[in-house]
Amino acid sequence: MTLAPSHKALVPFVSVDNMMKLVHHIGIEPMLRGLADYIEADFRRWELFDKTPRIASHSEEGVIELMPTSDGEVYGFKYVNGHPKNTREGLQTVTAFGLLANVGNGYPVLLSEMTVLTALRTAATSAMVAKYLAPKGADTMAMIGNGAQSEFQTLAMKAICGLKSVRLYDIDPAATAKAARNLRGLGLEVVSCSSPEESMEGAQIITTCTADKQYATILTDNMVGAGVHINAIGGDCPGKTELAPGVLRRSTIYVEYPEQTRIEGEIQQLAPDHPVTEMWQVINGTAKGRSSTDEITLFDSVGFAIEDFSALRYVRDHIAGTELFLELDLLADPDDPRDLFGMLQRAAKP
Numbered sequence: 001m002t003l004a005p006s007h008k009a010l011v012p013f014v015s016v017d018n019m020m021k022l023v024h025h026i027g028i029e030p031m032l033r034g035l036a037d038y039i040e041a042d043f044r045r046w047e048l049f050d051k052t053p054r055i056a057s058h059s060e061e062g063v064i065e066l067m068p069t070s071d072g073e074v075y076g077f078k079y080v081n082g083h084p085k086n087t088r089e090g091l092q093t094v095t096a097f098g099l100l101a102n103v104g105n106g107y108p109v110l111l112s113e114m115t116v117l118t119a120l121r122t123a124a125t126s127a128m129v130a131k132y133l134a135p136k137g138a139d140t141m142a143m144i145g146n147g148a149q150s151e152f153q154t155l156a157m158k159a160i161c162g163l164k165s166v167r168l169y170d171i172d173p174a175a176t177a178k179a180a181r182n183l184r185g186l187g188l189e190v191v192s193c194s195s196p197e198e199s200m201e202g203a204q205i206i207t208t209c210t211a212d213k214q215y216a217t218i219l220t221d222n223m224v225g226a227g228v229h230i231n232a233i234g235g236d237c238p239g240k241t242e243l244a245p246g247v248l249r250r251s252t253i254y255v256e257y258p259e260q261t262r263i264e265g266e267i268q269q270l271a272p273d274h275p276v277t278e279m280w281q282v283i284n285g286t287a288k289g290r291s292s293t294d295e296i297t298l299f300d301s302v303g304f305a306i307e308d309f310s311a312l313r314y315v316r317d318h319i320a321g322t323e324l325f326l327e328l329d330l331l332a333d334p335d336d337p338r339d340l341f342g343m344l345q346r347a348a349k350p
């Protein structure tokens with residue numbers, strides 16, 4: 001038995017600062033494409049994963065959620081909140097961090113910020129899904145809700161689906177002005193609109209990405225024409241939806257994990273047995289995607305743990321060989337694994 005001082009099993013940690021450096025090191029559009037590839041690859045092996053609806057702790061003001069999954073070799077989870085009132089206090093609506101661990105010994109192998117990463121992975125998922133469901137040649141998107149997620153959503157649609165024009169609308173014109181400013185010079189036509197109807201003119205893709213803790217009706221039945229693809233992002237909690245039920249009834253609905261989406265998604269407004277298609281089956285060819293030019297396809301996105309797992313996997317693979325992480329002394333790891341107390345005692349000695 002050795003009495004040598006404890007050695008440390010250090011855990012790579014990606015801070016917000018390093019995540020931003022990583023995005024610029026890779027380039028935002030290549031990174032969105034890379035994330036979409038990782039997410040699509042994990043959707044193809046969907047059946048292999050441990051899956052559960054996320055564990056949500058609701059309050060009057062918002063929600064705090066844990067999102068775990070495992071592919072049998074690697075385990076991952078994300079901590080994420082959703083507090084629509086936060087922006088009024090100068091805080092983010094959504095913040096997050098996450099972890100990957102080795103299933104073989106349970107030791108964490110990565111801890112990462114996931115506020116920026118969630119915006120990237122949500123956008124990459126939306127665009128990966130739109131690649132399968134949006135009408136052919138779709139190049140114009142209405143972007144309703146111009147908050148923190150909106151530029152990411154727009155750029156992913158450009159990088160992955162060839163979007164050429166985005167039409168912005170938000171109830172708060174300052175949010176639209178911010179998004180228009182941020183998107184300037186990035187190779188898209190950017191049109192600021194003063195009503196949701198105006199934003200949808202000529203759009204084949206409609207993204208709703210608003211934050212309000214109520215059954216909102218961002219899209220009413222009469223606003224949605226035949227043949228569009230709706231990418232519904234903001235309805236992701238019990239009692240927090242964006243689309244009128246009439247829109248849902250006219251749409252073919254695609255979801256991530258039905259057990260979670262029925263609790264949190266737009267379809268919480270429908271009967272519990274209303275038919276939905278699981279996106280992983282469209283991707284592996286066992287279910288149909290869009291079947292006609294008139295069909296309204298709806299991605300009822302709530303965000304699922306496997307997308308975070310894929311995003312963390314991407315980060316783990318891409319920080320290798322860089323200096324874009326710190327090594328955290330997160331795990332007590334005495335040389336004699338049964339001598340945790342001895343390690344503590346030795347730490348008292350000068």
Ligand code: NAD
Pocket residue numbers: 082084087093094118122144145146147148149150169170171172175209210211212216218232233234235236301302303304
């Ligand atoms: P945010 O608070 O930064 O932005 C929300 C924007 O919506 C604000 O600018 C607000 O003015 C606008 N808005 C509110 N009501 C509106 C209305 N009736 N019409 C038009 N605009 C309206 O929030 P965010 O971080 O951009 O997130 C947006 C939503 O996406 C949130 O509801 C969040 O919970 C959800 N979200 C979903 C996923 C997912 O995977 N599905 C992931 C991340 C965030």
